[in-house]
Amino acid sequence: MANNKFLSSIAATALLGVTLSGQVLAHGDVTPQAVDTQGLLPLGEEWVDENPYRKPNKDYELAVKVGSSAYNQNCARCHGLEAISGGIAPDLRELSSDFDGDEWYQYRVRNGAVRDGAVYMPKMADYLSQEALWAIRTYIESRREEM
Template identity: 55%
Template sequence: MFRTRSRHRLLIAGALLIGAACPGAAWAHGDVTPQAVDTTGLPKLGDAWRAENPFRKNDAAVKIGTSAYNQNCARCHGLEAISGGIAPDLRKLDNECATLKDEKKKAACVKEIDEYFASTVRKGRTRNGAVYMPPFEGMMNQEAVWSIKAYLETRREKPL
């Protein structure tokens, strides 16, 4: 019993120390100011949002998406898309699709994940009134959003 309480107190003390040393880490879902993404060099996609990532395997988009991810997403989703537990690990976003053998089902799955990703980035996520992810609509154009997705596709845990 004593050891369990001592461990619990040590864990709390450690968390408090980390929070004091790096206050942003403890409250990573607090105020997040979106950073502008320079999408110069990418084709303009227009106002109508695409249902699928038009920048898949586009090297220029991956480069822009890497920078955009680091500026806007890494603080919650982790460096190189490796989550530290605060937010979902985005390397696993397409895992379910990767296990599908039927190519038509796999393509439909990837499209569905693309739509989910774009919707989540644009509208954010809330639960019981708490903001789990801020909305980026109006802050990032679709070129920026799809370039981030193109980068994340290079970080997949299970390649398609």
């Protein structure tokens, strides 16, 4: 009888462990995912000051497409699906579509966000190219137009 209780206890603990690990993994892979920027104007190593793909740039539509995929792979888990924040992280659609908004965006993607030693957002520029990050910004701006 004692052996059955012991085995039941082990089975319950294993089931709890599987359940919890499934919940943790359900959040998704938090490692930034690579972005294919083929077709976008190459920007080089030096960061540009303003979004180079903003309308009326000829690459605007492609940048929105690339940015949508990149955003949903790398940003949506915190900033919300379709760039609509659920309140956990800032709603990026509220950034102005001008130099000031670009400056803030560039600062944050290059430096990340750390408070009291906790990393709230990694330095995305360590993982994604300037082209990918500006494409994400272009996608966010396209979503802003729909607000």
